[in-house]
Amino acid sequence: MSTAPRSSAGSSAPSTLTPELAIIGSGSGNSLITPFWDDKHVVLAEKGLGPDAVFGGTCLNVGCIPTKMFVRPAEIARGPEEAARLDVVQRTESVDWPAMRDRIFSRVDAISAGGRRYRDEELENVDLLSEKVRLTGPRSFVGESGTQVDAERLVLAAGSRPILPNIPGMDLPQVHTSDTVMRLEQQPRRVLIVGSGFVACEFAAIFSGLGSEVVQLARTERLMRTADDEISVAFTSEAARHWRLRTSTSLESVAAAGDGAAATARLRDAEGTVEDLDVDVVLVAIGRRPNTDLIGASEAGLDLHDDGRLVVDAHQRVVADGEPVEGVYALGDISSDHQLKHVANHQARVVAHNLEHPGDLRRSRTEAVPSAVFTHPELAQVGLTEPEAVAAIGSENVTTKVQDYGDTAYGWAMEDQVGLYKVIADRRDGRLLGAHVMGHQASLLIQPVVQAMSFGQDAHTAARGQYWIHPALMEVAENALLGLDVPVGEEL
Numbered sequence: 396m397s398t399a400p401r402s403s404a405g406s407s408a409p410s411t412l413t414p415e416l417a418i419i420g421s422g423s424g425n426s427l428i429t430p431f432w433d434d435k436h437v438v439l440a441e442k443g444l445g446p447d448a449v450f451g452g453t454c455l456n457v458g459c460i461p462t463k464m465f466v467r468p469a470e471i472a473r474g475p476e477e478a479a480r481l482d483v484v485q486r487t488e489s490v491d492w493p494a495m496r497d498r499i500f501s502r503v504d505a506i507s508a509g510g511r512r513y514r515d516e517e518l519e520n521v522d523l524l525s526e527k528v529r530l531t532g533p534r535s536f537v538g539e540s541g542t543q544v545d546a547e548r549l550v551l552a553a554g555s556r557p558i559l560p561n562i563p564g565m566d567l568p569q570v571h572t573s574d575t576v577m578r579l580e581q582q583p584r585r586v587l588i589v590g591s592g593f594v595a596c597e598f599a600a601i602f603s604g605l606g607s608e609v610v611q612l613a614r615t616e617r618l619m620r621t622a623d624d625e626i627s628v629a630f631t632s633e634a635a636r637h638w639r640l641r642t643s644t645s646l647e648s649v650a651a652a653g654d655g656a657a658a659t660a661r662l663r664d665a666e667g668t669v670e671d672l673d674v675d676v677v678l679v680a681i682g683r684r685p686n687t688d689l690i691g692a693s694e695a696g697l698d699l700h701d702d703g704r705l706v707v708d709a710h711q712r713v714v715a716d717g718e719p720v721e722g723v724y725a726l727g728d729i730s731s732d733h734q735l736k737h738v739a740n741h742q743a744r745v746v747a748h749n750l751e752h753p754g755d756l757r758r759s760r761t762e763a764v765p766s767a768v769f770t771h772p773e774l775a776q777v778g779l780t781e782p783e784a785v786a787a788i789g790s791e792n793v794t795t796k797v798q799d800y801g802d803t804a805y806g807w808a809m810e811d812q813v814g815l816y817k818v819i820a821d822r823r824d825g826r827l828l829g830a831h832v833m834g835h836q837a838s839l840l841i842q843p844v845v846q847a848m849s850f851g852q853d854a855h856t857a858a859r860g861q862y863w864i865h866p867a868l869m870e871v872a873e874n875a876l877l878g879l880d881v882p883v884g885e886e887l
Protein backbone atom coordinates (compact mmCIF):
# COMPACT_ATOMS: atom_id res chain seq x y z
CA MET A 396 0.00 0.00 0.00
CA SER A 397 1.50 3.37 -0.98
CA THR A 398 1.77 5.94 1.80
CA ALA A 399 -0.43 8.92 1.17
CA PRO A 400 -2.10 11.82 2.89
CA ARG A 401 -5.44 10.76 4.40
CA SER A 402 -7.08 13.51 2.39
CA SER A 403 -5.78 15.81 -0.31
CA ALA A 404 -7.24 18.82 1.50
CA GLY A 405 -4.30 20.74 2.97
CA SER A 406 -1.71 18.28 1.69
CA SER A 407 1.64 19.81 0.73
CA ALA A 408 3.87 18.20 -1.91
CA PRO A 409 2.11 16.33 -4.70
CA SER A 410 2.47 12.58 -4.33
CA THR A 411 1.89 9.53 -6.46
CA LEU A 412 -0.60 6.96 -5.29
CA THR A 413 -0.71 3.44 -6.67
CA PRO A 414 -3.94 1.93 -5.33
CA GLU A 415 -5.45 -1.41 -6.26
CA LEU A 416 -8.69 0.44 -6.97
CA ALA A 417 -9.44 4.07 -7.83
CA ILE A 418 -12.91 5.54 -8.26
CA ILE A 419 -13.85 8.93 -9.70
CA GLY A 420 -17.16 10.09 -8.23
CA SER A 421 -18.66 9.55 -4.77
CA GLY A 422 -22.29 9.03 -5.90
CA SER A 423 -23.01 5.45 -6.89
CA GLY A 424 -19.24 4.95 -7.12
CA ASN A 425 -19.01 5.24 -3.33
CA SER A 426 -20.85 1.93 -2.89
CA LEU A 427 -18.07 0.02 -4.67
CA ILE A 428 -15.87 0.08 -1.58
CA THR A 429 -17.09 -3.26 -0.22
CA PRO A 430 -15.42 -5.36 2.52
CA PHE A 431 -13.45 -7.10 -0.29
CA TRP A 432 -11.25 -3.98 -0.40
CA ASP A 433 -10.64 -3.80 3.38
CA ASP A 434 -7.04 -4.99 3.05
CA LYS A 435 -6.37 -3.15 -0.20
CA HIS A 436 -5.56 0.45 -1.01
CA VAL A 437 -8.44 2.44 -2.54
CA VAL A 438 -8.48 6.05 -3.78
CA LEU A 439 -11.82 7.84 -4.10
CA ALA A 440 -11.71 11.14 -6.00
CA GLU A 441 -14.58 13.58 -5.47
CA LYS A 442 -14.45 17.23 -6.45
CA GLY A 443 -17.51 18.13 -4.39
CA LEU A 444 -20.92 18.77 -5.91
CA GLY A 445 -22.69 22.11 -6.19
CA PRO A 446 -21.89 25.41 -4.47
CA ASP A 447 -21.30 23.69 -1.11
CA ALA A 448 -19.00 21.03 -2.64
CA VAL A 449 -20.91 18.22 -0.98
CA PHE A 450 -19.92 14.55 -0.88
CA GLY A 451 -22.11 11.68 -2.04
CA GLY A 452 -23.28 12.65 -5.51
CA THR A 453 -26.46 13.88 -7.17
CA CYS A 454 -29.20 11.61 -5.83
CA LEU A 455 -28.52 12.31 -2.16
CA ASN A 456 -27.63 15.99 -2.34
CA VAL A 457 -29.36 17.64 -5.29
CA GLY A 458 -31.46 14.95 -6.97
CA CYS A 459 -33.89 12.15 -6.16
CA ILE A 460 -33.96 12.45 -2.39
CA PRO A 461 -34.36 16.18 -1.67
CA THR A 462 -36.75 16.61 -4.62
CA LYS A 463 -39.03 13.90 -3.27
CA MET A 464 -38.80 15.46 0.19
CA PHE A 465 -40.27 18.60 -1.42
CA VAL A 466 -42.75 16.63 -3.58
CA ARG A 467 -44.49 15.17 -0.53
CA PRO A 468 -45.34 18.47 1.24
CA ALA A 469 -46.32 19.94 -2.13
CA GLU A 470 -48.81 17.08 -2.59
CA ILE A 471 -50.19 17.65 0.90
CA ALA A 472 -50.56 21.36 0.21
CA ARG A 473 -52.70 20.39 -2.79
CA GLY A 474 -54.99 18.42 -0.49
CA PRO A 475 -57.93 20.85 -0.62
CA GLU A 476 -58.31 20.26 -4.35
CA GLU A 477 -59.06 16.54 -3.94
CA ALA A 478 -60.96 17.12 -0.71
CA ALA A 479 -63.38 19.44 -2.50
CA ARG A 480 -64.29 16.63 -4.92
CA LEU A 481 -65.09 14.45 -1.93
CA ASP A 482 -67.28 17.02 -0.13
CA VAL A 483 -64.67 17.90 2.44
CA VAL A 484 -63.65 21.51 2.87
CA GLN A 485 -59.97 21.94 3.68
CA ARG A 486 -57.61 24.84 3.50
CA THR A 487 -53.83 24.99 3.21
CA GLU A 488 -53.09 27.85 5.56
CA SER A 489 -49.46 28.43 4.72
CA VAL A 490 -46.20 26.84 3.70
CA ASP A 491 -43.04 27.44 5.71
CA TRP A 492 -40.33 27.13 3.05
CA PRO A 493 -37.33 27.96 5.28
CA ALA A 494 -38.43 25.34 7.82
CA MET A 495 -39.07 22.78 5.10
CA ARG A 496 -35.73 23.47 3.44
CA ASP A 497 -33.85 23.26 6.74
CA ARG A 498 -35.62 20.04 7.73
CA ILE A 499 -34.78 18.44 4.40
CA PHE A 500 -31.16 19.54 4.25
CA SER A 501 -30.39 18.94 7.90
CA ARG A 502 -31.10 15.29 7.16
CA VAL A 503 -29.40 15.17 3.76
CA ASP A 504 -26.34 17.20 4.78
CA ALA A 505 -25.76 15.03 7.84
CA ILE A 506 -25.73 11.87 5.70
CA SER A 507 -23.40 13.50 3.20
CA ALA A 508 -21.02 14.75 5.92
CA GLY A 509 -21.10 11.35 7.64
CA GLY A 510 -20.25 9.63 4.36
CA ARG A 511 -17.32 11.94 3.76
CA ARG A 512 -16.06 11.52 7.33
CA TYR A 513 -16.30 7.73 7.10
CA ARG A 514 -14.30 7.58 3.87
CA ASP A 515 -11.84 10.28 4.87
CA GLU A 516 -11.15 9.54 8.51
CA GLU A 517 -12.38 6.11 9.50
CA LEU A 518 -11.19 3.77 6.76
CA GLU A 519 -7.44 3.24 6.97
CA ASN A 520 -7.21 1.79 3.48
CA VAL A 521 -9.13 4.56 1.69
CA ASP A 522 -7.67 7.88 0.53
CA LEU A 523 -10.19 10.54 -0.30
CA LEU A 524 -8.90 12.95 -2.93
CA SER A 525 -11.17 15.97 -2.52
CA GLU A 526 -10.45 17.66 -5.81
CA LYS A 527 -11.24 17.63 -9.48
CA VAL A 528 -9.25 15.04 -11.38
CA ARG A 529 -8.49 14.41 -15.05
CA LEU A 530 -7.47 11.20 -16.71
CA THR A 531 -3.86 10.95 -17.85
CA GLY A 532 -4.34 7.47 -19.28
CA PRO A 533 -6.90 4.66 -19.12
CA ARG A 534 -5.94 3.75 -15.53
CA SER A 535 -4.40 6.95 -14.24
CA PHE A 536 -5.42 10.47 -13.38
CA VAL A 537 -4.06 13.63 -11.83
CA GLY A 538 -5.72 15.93 -9.32
CA GLU A 539 -5.68 19.73 -9.27
CA SER A 540 -3.07 19.60 -6.48
CA GLY A 541 -0.78 17.56 -8.72
CA THR A 542 -1.42 14.28 -6.93
CA GLN A 543 -0.97 11.51 -9.48
CA VAL A 544 -2.94 8.26 -9.22
CA ASP A 545 -1.85 5.14 -11.11
CA ALA A 546 -4.43 2.49 -10.31
CA GLU A 547 -4.58 -1.23 -11.00
CA ARG A 548 -8.31 -0.94 -11.56
CA LEU A 549 -10.34 2.20 -12.18
CA VAL A 550 -14.04 3.03 -12.09
CA LEU A 551 -15.41 6.15 -13.77
CA ALA A 552 -18.56 7.19 -11.93
CA ALA A 553 -18.40 10.96 -12.46
CA GLY A 554 -22.09 11.44 -13.31
CA SER A 555 -23.69 14.29 -15.24
CA ARG A 556 -24.52 17.95 -14.69
CA PRO A 557 -27.24 20.40 -15.72
CA ILE A 558 -26.93 22.06 -19.11
CA LEU A 559 -27.24 25.86 -19.32
CA PRO A 560 -28.16 27.40 -22.68
CA ASN A 561 -25.77 29.85 -24.25
CA ILE A 562 -27.98 32.93 -23.87
CA PRO A 563 -27.57 36.22 -21.97
CA GLY A 564 -28.23 36.25 -18.23
CA MET A 565 -27.37 32.70 -17.26
CA ASP A 566 -24.85 33.97 -14.68
CA LEU A 567 -27.43 36.09 -12.81
CA PRO A 568 -28.13 35.12 -9.20
CA GLN A 569 -31.84 34.73 -10.06
CA VAL A 570 -31.01 31.91 -12.48
CA HIS A 571 -30.83 28.47 -10.89
CA THR A 572 -30.47 24.81 -11.77
CA SER A 573 -31.63 21.81 -9.76
CA ASP A 574 -28.24 22.01 -7.99
CA THR A 575 -29.14 25.28 -6.26
CA VAL A 576 -32.90 25.94 -6.41
CA MET A 577 -33.82 23.79 -3.42
CA ARG A 578 -31.63 25.90 -1.12
CA LEU A 579 -33.30 29.24 -1.84
CA GLU A 580 -33.60 31.48 1.23
CA GLN A 581 -37.30 32.13 0.60
CA GLN A 582 -39.98 30.48 -1.46
CA PRO A 583 -40.16 32.42 -4.73
CA ARG A 584 -43.52 34.01 -5.51
CA ARG A 585 -43.04 33.72 -9.28
CA VAL A 586 -40.96 30.97 -10.88
CA LEU A 587 -40.17 30.43 -14.53
CA ILE A 588 -39.24 26.81 -15.21
CA VAL A 589 -37.49 26.21 -18.50
CA GLY A 590 -37.71 22.66 -19.84
CA SER A 591 -40.20 19.89 -20.55
CA GLY A 592 -38.50 16.79 -19.14
CA PHE A 593 -38.65 15.05 -15.78
CA VAL A 594 -36.67 17.55 -13.71
CA ALA A 595 -38.66 20.53 -15.04
CA CYS A 596 -42.00 18.75 -14.53
CA GLU A 597 -41.13 17.71 -10.96
CA PHE A 598 -40.16 21.25 -9.97
CA ALA A 599 -43.26 22.71 -11.67
CA ALA A 600 -45.37 20.42 -9.46
CA ILE A 601 -43.32 21.25 -6.33
CA PHE A 602 -43.46 25.03 -6.67
CA SER A 603 -47.08 25.17 -7.87
CA GLY A 604 -48.18 22.76 -5.13
CA LEU A 605 -46.48 24.95 -2.52
CA GLY A 606 -48.29 27.98 -3.89
CA SER A 607 -45.78 29.76 -6.14
CA GLU A 608 -46.97 31.13 -9.47
CA VAL A 609 -45.32 28.83 -11.98
CA VAL A 610 -44.82 29.34 -15.69
CA GLN A 611 -43.30 26.34 -17.45
CA LEU A 612 -41.67 26.94 -20.79
CA ALA A 613 -41.31 24.19 -23.40
CA ARG A 614 -39.78 24.60 -26.83
CA THR A 615 -41.97 21.79 -28.10
CA GLU A 616 -45.76 21.37 -28.16
CA ARG A 617 -45.86 18.80 -25.38
CA LEU A 618 -44.27 17.96 -22.06
CA MET A 619 -42.55 14.62 -21.42
CA ARG A 620 -42.01 13.89 -25.10
CA THR A 621 -40.11 10.67 -24.42
CA ALA A 622 -43.18 9.19 -22.72
CA ASP A 623 -45.84 7.24 -24.62
CA ASP A 624 -47.82 9.70 -26.78
CA GLU A 625 -51.05 9.06 -24.90
CA ILE A 626 -49.39 9.96 -21.60
CA SER A 627 -47.51 12.93 -23.00
CA VAL A 628 -50.73 14.42 -24.45
CA ALA A 629 -52.80 13.73 -21.33
CA PHE A 630 -50.09 15.00 -18.98
CA THR A 631 -49.56 18.20 -20.96
CA SER A 632 -53.24 19.13 -20.72
CA GLU A 633 -53.40 18.11 -17.06
CA ALA A 634 -50.27 20.14 -16.20
CA ALA A 635 -51.87 23.18 -17.85
CA ARG A 636 -54.69 22.96 -15.28
CA HIS A 637 -52.24 23.25 -12.38
CA TRP A 638 -49.69 25.78 -13.60
CA ARG A 639 -49.23 28.10 -16.55
CA LEU A 640 -47.75 26.39 -19.54
CA ARG A 641 -46.08 28.09 -22.49
CA THR A 642 -45.42 25.49 -25.18
CA SER A 643 -43.60 26.03 -28.51
CA THR A 644 -41.81 28.91 -26.79
CA SER A 645 -38.11 29.53 -26.11
CA LEU A 646 -36.19 31.54 -23.55
CA GLU A 647 -34.13 34.24 -25.26
CA SER A 648 -32.50 35.98 -22.34
CA VAL A 649 -32.75 36.82 -18.67
CA ALA A 650 -31.96 40.28 -17.32
CA ALA A 651 -31.92 41.70 -13.81
CA ALA A 652 -35.10 43.68 -13.19
CA GLY A 653 -35.21 47.19 -11.74
CA ASP A 654 -35.39 46.32 -8.04
CA GLY A 655 -32.38 43.97 -8.29
CA ALA A 656 -34.21 41.12 -6.62
CA ALA A 657 -36.20 39.83 -9.54
CA ALA A 658 -35.49 39.11 -13.18
CA THR A 659 -37.13 39.68 -16.52
CA ALA A 660 -37.18 36.72 -18.85
CA ARG A 661 -37.66 37.32 -22.54
CA LEU A 662 -39.71 34.60 -24.24
CA ARG A 663 -40.27 34.08 -27.97
CA ASP A 664 -42.98 31.79 -29.32
CA ALA A 665 -43.05 29.88 -32.61
CA GLU A 666 -44.71 32.82 -34.40
CA GLY A 667 -41.92 35.13 -33.25
CA THR A 668 -44.02 36.98 -30.67
CA VAL A 669 -41.92 38.27 -27.80
CA GLU A 670 -43.09 38.47 -24.20
CA ASP A 671 -41.20 39.87 -21.20
CA LEU A 672 -42.02 38.01 -18.02
CA ASP A 673 -41.12 39.31 -14.54
CA VAL A 674 -40.18 36.50 -12.18
CA ASP A 675 -38.29 36.00 -8.94
CA VAL A 676 -36.46 32.86 -10.00
CA VAL A 677 -35.63 31.19 -13.30
CA LEU A 678 -35.02 27.46 -13.03
CA VAL A 679 -33.24 26.04 -16.06
CA ALA A 680 -33.89 22.31 -16.45
CA ILE A 681 -33.30 21.56 -20.11
CA GLY A 682 -31.27 18.40 -19.66
CA ARG A 683 -28.04 17.05 -18.24
CA ARG A 684 -24.73 16.28 -19.92
CA PRO A 685 -22.36 13.50 -18.90
CA ASN A 686 -19.18 14.68 -17.15
CA THR A 687 -16.84 12.97 -19.63
CA ASP A 688 -15.38 16.38 -20.57
CA LEU A 689 -14.56 17.13 -16.91
CA ILE A 690 -12.53 13.95 -16.56
CA GLY A 691 -10.88 14.29 -20.00
CA ALA A 692 -12.24 10.95 -21.25
CA SER A 693 -11.83 11.68 -24.94
CA GLU A 694 -8.25 12.93 -24.51
CA ALA A 695 -7.48 9.70 -22.64
CA GLY A 696 -8.56 7.73 -25.71
CA LEU A 697 -11.90 6.44 -24.43
CA ASP A 698 -14.78 6.01 -26.89
CA LEU A 699 -17.79 8.31 -26.54
CA HIS A 700 -21.35 8.25 -27.87
CA ASP A 701 -22.54 11.28 -29.87
CA ASP A 702 -24.20 12.68 -26.73
CA GLY A 703 -20.90 12.55 -24.81
CA ARG A 704 -21.55 9.40 -22.77
CA LEU A 705 -18.77 6.84 -22.35
CA VAL A 706 -19.18 3.70 -24.43
CA VAL A 707 -19.27 0.60 -22.22
CA ASP A 708 -19.72 -3.08 -23.03
CA ALA A 709 -22.32 -5.39 -21.48
CA HIS A 710 -20.06 -5.87 -18.42
CA GLN A 711 -19.70 -2.08 -17.89
CA ARG A 712 -16.10 -2.09 -19.13
CA VAL A 713 -15.15 1.16 -20.86
CA VAL A 714 -14.25 0.88 -24.51
CA ALA A 715 -11.25 2.41 -26.32
CA ASP A 716 -10.88 2.06 -30.07
CA GLY A 717 -13.79 -0.35 -30.08
CA GLU A 718 -12.23 -2.74 -27.54
CA PRO A 719 -13.06 -3.12 -23.84
CA VAL A 720 -10.29 -1.94 -21.53
CA GLU A 721 -9.53 -4.61 -18.92
CA GLY A 722 -10.07 -3.46 -15.35
CA VAL A 723 -11.60 -0.08 -16.25
CA TYR A 724 -15.31 0.28 -15.68
CA ALA A 725 -17.94 3.01 -15.86
CA LEU A 726 -21.37 3.25 -14.32
CA GLY A 727 -24.28 5.63 -13.83
CA ASP A 728 -25.00 8.85 -15.70
CA ILE A 729 -21.54 9.11 -17.26
CA SER A 730 -22.25 6.08 -19.43
CA SER A 731 -25.90 5.07 -19.02
CA ASP A 732 -28.69 5.97 -21.41
CA HIS A 733 -30.99 6.10 -18.37
CA GLN A 734 -30.30 8.94 -15.96
CA LEU A 735 -31.77 6.96 -13.08
CA LYS A 736 -30.40 6.15 -9.64
CA HIS A 737 -31.75 2.59 -9.54
CA VAL A 738 -29.93 1.93 -12.83
CA ALA A 739 -26.70 3.46 -11.48
CA ASN A 740 -27.06 1.34 -8.32
CA HIS A 741 -27.62 -1.84 -10.34
CA GLN A 742 -24.60 -1.10 -12.50
CA ALA A 743 -22.55 -0.45 -9.35
CA ARG A 744 -23.47 -3.94 -8.08
CA VAL A 745 -22.42 -5.44 -11.42
CA VAL A 746 -19.14 -3.50 -11.39
CA ALA A 747 -18.46 -4.46 -7.76
CA HIS A 748 -18.84 -8.12 -8.72
CA ASN A 749 -16.75 -7.80 -11.86
CA LEU A 750 -13.93 -6.02 -10.01
CA GLU A 751 -13.83 -8.84 -7.49
CA HIS A 752 -14.27 -11.66 -10.04
CA PRO A 753 -12.41 -10.73 -13.24
CA GLY A 754 -12.78 -14.31 -14.48
CA ASP A 755 -16.56 -14.38 -14.06
CA LEU A 756 -17.92 -11.14 -15.46
CA ARG A 757 -21.60 -10.29 -15.01
CA ARG A 758 -23.70 -8.31 -17.47
CA SER A 759 -25.90 -5.43 -16.44
CA ARG A 760 -29.60 -5.79 -16.99
CA THR A 761 -31.13 -3.63 -19.69
CA GLU A 762 -34.65 -5.07 -19.93
CA ALA A 763 -37.72 -3.76 -18.11
CA VAL A 764 -36.08 -0.61 -16.75
CA PRO A 765 -38.81 1.41 -15.04
CA SER A 766 -38.84 5.12 -14.33
CA ALA A 767 -41.15 7.56 -12.60
CA VAL A 768 -41.67 11.29 -12.68
CA PHE A 769 -42.89 12.58 -9.34
CA THR A 770 -44.85 15.45 -10.85
CA HIS A 771 -48.58 16.14 -10.63
CA PRO A 772 -50.13 13.86 -11.64
CA GLU A 773 -47.39 11.30 -11.13
CA LEU A 774 -46.06 9.38 -14.15
CA ALA A 775 -44.41 5.98 -14.46
CA GLN A 776 -43.29 3.86 -17.36
CA VAL A 777 -41.55 0.64 -18.25
CA GLY A 778 -40.62 -0.96 -21.56
CA LEU A 779 -41.68 0.15 -25.01
CA THR A 780 -44.03 2.97 -25.98
CA GLU A 781 -46.78 2.04 -28.43
CA PRO A 782 -44.91 3.43 -31.49
CA GLU A 783 -41.78 1.55 -30.40
CA ALA A 784 -43.78 -1.68 -30.00
CA VAL A 785 -45.35 -1.21 -33.44
CA ALA A 786 -41.91 -0.59 -34.95
CA ALA A 787 -40.56 -3.70 -33.22
CA ILE A 788 -43.24 -6.31 -34.03
CA GLY A 789 -45.72 -4.66 -36.43
CA SER A 790 -49.04 -3.06 -35.60
CA GLU A 791 -50.99 -6.26 -36.35
CA ASN A 792 -49.19 -7.98 -33.45
CA VAL A 793 -49.58 -5.22 -30.87
CA THR A 794 -52.47 -5.11 -28.42
CA THR A 795 -53.02 -2.24 -25.97
CA LYS A 796 -55.47 -1.43 -23.21
CA VAL A 797 -55.98 1.89 -21.45
CA GLN A 798 -57.76 1.50 -18.13
CA ASP A 799 -59.03 4.63 -16.40
CA TYR A 800 -58.49 4.77 -12.63
CA GLY A 801 -62.01 6.22 -12.50
CA ASP A 802 -63.51 2.94 -13.77
CA THR A 803 -62.32 0.93 -10.78
CA ALA A 804 -63.86 0.76 -7.34
CA TYR A 805 -61.13 2.71 -5.57
CA GLY A 806 -61.16 5.21 -8.42
CA TRP A 807 -64.82 5.83 -7.53
CA ALA A 808 -63.78 6.43 -3.92
CA MET A 809 -61.27 8.99 -5.16
CA GLU A 810 -63.68 10.48 -7.73
CA ASP A 811 -60.64 10.22 -9.95
CA GLN A 812 -60.93 11.86 -13.34
CA VAL A 813 -57.34 11.83 -14.59
CA GLY A 814 -55.62 8.52 -13.83
CA LEU A 815 -54.93 6.13 -16.69
CA TYR A 816 -53.07 2.85 -16.92
CA LYS A 817 -51.92 1.71 -20.34
CA VAL A 818 -50.45 -1.71 -21.05
CA ILE A 819 -48.94 -2.96 -24.28
CA ALA A 820 -48.44 -6.62 -25.21
CA ASP A 821 -47.72 -8.97 -28.09
CA ARG A 822 -51.16 -10.36 -29.00
CA ARG A 823 -49.62 -13.63 -30.27
CA ASP A 824 -48.28 -14.85 -26.94
CA GLY A 825 -49.28 -12.25 -24.37
CA ARG A 826 -45.69 -11.10 -23.82
CA LEU A 827 -45.79 -7.78 -21.99
CA LEU A 828 -43.95 -5.04 -23.85
CA GLY A 829 -44.61 -1.95 -21.78
CA ALA A 830 -46.78 -0.02 -19.35
CA HIS A 831 -47.42 3.71 -19.02
CA VAL A 832 -49.25 5.13 -16.04
CA MET A 833 -50.42 8.60 -15.09
CA GLY A 834 -52.11 9.29 -11.78
CA HIS A 835 -52.02 8.83 -8.03
CA GLN A 836 -49.09 6.59 -6.96
CA ALA A 837 -48.23 5.67 -10.56
CA SER A 838 -44.72 4.74 -9.39
CA LEU A 839 -46.16 2.05 -7.10
CA LEU A 840 -48.95 0.82 -9.35
CA ILE A 841 -46.61 0.02 -12.23
CA GLN A 842 -44.55 -2.49 -10.25
CA PRO A 843 -46.65 -5.64 -11.06
CA VAL A 844 -45.96 -5.07 -14.75
CA VAL A 845 -42.25 -4.47 -14.07
CA GLN A 846 -42.22 -7.73 -12.14
CA ALA A 847 -44.10 -9.67 -14.82
CA MET A 848 -41.80 -8.35 -17.54
CA SER A 849 -38.69 -9.08 -15.46
CA PHE A 850 -39.71 -12.67 -14.75
CA GLY A 851 -41.14 -13.38 -18.21
CA GLN A 852 -44.80 -13.70 -17.20
CA ASP A 853 -47.34 -13.20 -19.97
CA ALA A 854 -50.18 -10.73 -19.46
CA HIS A 855 -52.88 -13.27 -18.63
CA THR A 856 -50.71 -15.16 -16.12
CA ALA A 857 -49.77 -11.87 -14.47
CA ALA A 858 -53.46 -10.93 -14.20
CA ARG A 859 -55.06 -14.25 -13.32
CA GLY A 860 -52.17 -16.14 -11.67
CA GLN A 861 -52.59 -14.27 -8.39
CA TYR A 862 -55.13 -12.58 -6.11
CA TRP A 863 -55.55 -8.81 -6.27
CA ILE A 864 -56.79 -7.13 -3.13
CA HIS A 865 -60.30 -5.75 -3.55
CA PRO A 866 -61.06 -2.90 -3.79
CA ALA A 867 -57.50 -1.55 -3.81
CA LEU A 868 -56.45 0.95 -6.46
CA MET A 869 -54.09 -1.78 -7.74
CA GLU A 870 -57.14 -3.32 -9.44
CA VAL A 871 -56.51 -0.77 -12.16
CA ALA A 872 -53.43 -2.82 -13.14
CA GLU A 873 -55.39 -6.09 -13.05
CA ASN A 874 -58.16 -4.64 -15.22
CA ALA A 875 -55.68 -3.17 -17.69
CA LEU A 876 -53.97 -6.56 -18.08
CA LEU A 877 -57.32 -8.34 -18.46
CA GLY A 878 -58.33 -5.88 -21.17
CA LEU A 879 -55.52 -6.98 -23.51
CA ASP A 880 -56.37 -9.18 -26.48
CA VAL A 881 -53.98 -12.02 -25.59
CA PRO A 882 -54.10 -15.84 -25.33
CA VAL A 883 -55.81 -17.01 -22.13
CA GLY A 884 -53.97 -19.52 -19.94
CA GLU A 885 -54.70 -21.10 -16.56
CA GLU A 886 -56.76 -19.31 -13.93
CA LEU A 887 -55.91 -19.07 -10.23
Ligand SMILES: Cc1cc2nc3c(=O)[nH]c(=O)nc-3n(C[C@H](O)[C@H](O)[C@H](O)COP(=O)(O)OP(=O)(O)OC[C@H]3O[C@@H](n4cnc5c(N)ncnc54)[C@H](O)[C@@H]3O)c2cc1C
Pocket residue numbers: 419420421422423424440441442443444450451452453454455457458459460462526527528529552553554555573594686689690726727728729733734735736737738739769
Ligand atom coordinates in the same frame (compact mmCIF):
# COMPACT_ATOMS: atom_id res chain seq x y z
C1 LIG B 1 -33.39 17.02 -9.69
C2 LIG B 1 -33.13 15.55 -9.95
C3 LIG B 1 -34.04 14.61 -9.53
C4 LIG B 1 -33.81 13.28 -9.75
N1 LIG B 1 -34.75 12.37 -9.35
C5 LIG B 1 -34.54 11.05 -9.59
C6 LIG B 1 -35.51 10.08 -9.16
O1 LIG B 1 -36.54 10.41 -8.57
N2 LIG B 1 -35.25 8.78 -9.41
C7 LIG B 1 -34.11 8.38 -10.08
O2 LIG B 1 -33.94 7.18 -10.30
N3 LIG B 1 -33.19 9.28 -10.49
C8 LIG B 1 -33.38 10.59 -10.27
N4 LIG B 1 -32.44 11.49 -10.67
C9 LIG B 1 -31.23 11.02 -11.39
C10 LIG B 1 -30.17 10.49 -10.40
O3 LIG B 1 -29.94 11.44 -9.40
C11 LIG B 1 -28.88 10.16 -11.15
O4 LIG B 1 -29.19 9.26 -12.21
C12 LIG B 1 -27.84 9.50 -10.26
O5 LIG B 1 -27.66 10.22 -9.07
C13 LIG B 1 -26.52 9.37 -11.01
O6 LIG B 1 -25.55 8.80 -10.16
P1 LIG B 1 -24.02 8.73 -10.58
O7 LIG B 1 -23.34 7.94 -9.54
O8 LIG B 1 -23.92 8.32 -11.99
O9 LIG B 1 -23.53 10.25 -10.56
P2 LIG B 1 -23.45 11.29 -9.35
O10 LIG B 1 -24.25 10.87 -8.19
O11 LIG B 1 -23.73 12.62 -9.94
O12 LIG B 1 -21.93 11.23 -8.87
C14 LIG B 1 -20.90 11.74 -9.65
C15 LIG B 1 -19.90 12.43 -8.76
O13 LIG B 1 -18.70 12.62 -9.50
C16 LIG B 1 -18.13 13.85 -9.12
N5 LIG B 1 -17.23 14.29 -10.21
C17 LIG B 1 -17.57 14.63 -11.47
N6 LIG B 1 -16.48 14.97 -12.18
C18 LIG B 1 -15.42 14.82 -11.35
C19 LIG B 1 -14.03 15.03 -11.50
N7 LIG B 1 -13.49 15.42 -12.67
N8 LIG B 1 -13.22 14.81 -10.43
C20 LIG B 1 -13.75 14.40 -9.24
N9 LIG B 1 -15.06 14.18 -9.04
C21 LIG B 1 -15.88 14.39 -10.09
C22 LIG B 1 -19.33 14.76 -8.94
O14 LIG B 1 -19.02 15.86 -8.10
C23 LIG B 1 -20.36 13.81 -8.32
O15 LIG B 1 -20.38 13.89 -6.91
C24 LIG B 1 -32.63 12.86 -10.42
C25 LIG B 1 -31.69 13.80 -10.84
C26 LIG B 1 -31.93 15.15 -10.60
C27 LIG B 1 -30.90 16.16 -11.05
